[in-house]
Amino acid sequence: MSKHNHHNPAKPQEEAPEAEIPEIMDEMPEADAEQGAEEACEEMQRIEALQQQLNDARAAVEKEKKEYLFLMADFDNFRKRVVKEKAEILRNGAEKVLAGLLPIVDDFERGLEATAATDNAEGVREGMELIYNKLVKYLADNGVKPMESTGADFDADMHEAIATVPAPSDEQKGKVIDTVQKGYMINDKVLRHAKVAVGA
DSSP, rough: OOOOOOOOOOOOOOOOOOTHHHHHHHHHHHHHHHHHHHHHHHHHHHHHHHHHHHHHHHHHHHHHHHHHHHHHHHHHHHHHHHHHHHHHHHHHHHHHHHHHHHHHHHHHHHHHHHTTTTOOHOOOHHHHHHHHHHHHHHHHHHTTEEETTTTTTTTTEEEEEEEEEEEESSTTTTTEEEEEOEEEEEEEEEEOOOOEEEOO
């Protein structure tokens, strides 16, 4: 039997429809364009939001700055007012104290006139004691009182040691033996230190 070679021609490959390719190619750029437009829109919105935040922050800073300057000016006025009031209080206080001393000065002047016309030493002494007691009372009324120094323990905050003397006994060592010049307190504050001799 003779063999016959039958040639089977290959089936032609199926080709994609030509109409579909352009449609896909047309859709891809359009999708990219839409996505790009959306991203650009979102980016603009973010920029606008940040710009608004920046504007708000600037407005807040400007408001705080104005309030700070107002407070500084108000405080400066308050400070000046307090300084002025304090100066007036000190001046008026000094005037009041000095005015209170004038009647005592009047008493001294009358006493001096009286001593010129008398030889009565006892009478002069009594007059001086009256004036002295009046002055001491006036000082006490204004918060000024003498220190009790003699016999007290030496206190550098209250006393000024101008001498050391032999203590009569061991118990008096470190104590004030004698007060050379009386010290004074004003409202629990040292007005003048007492000058004292201390036992050693």
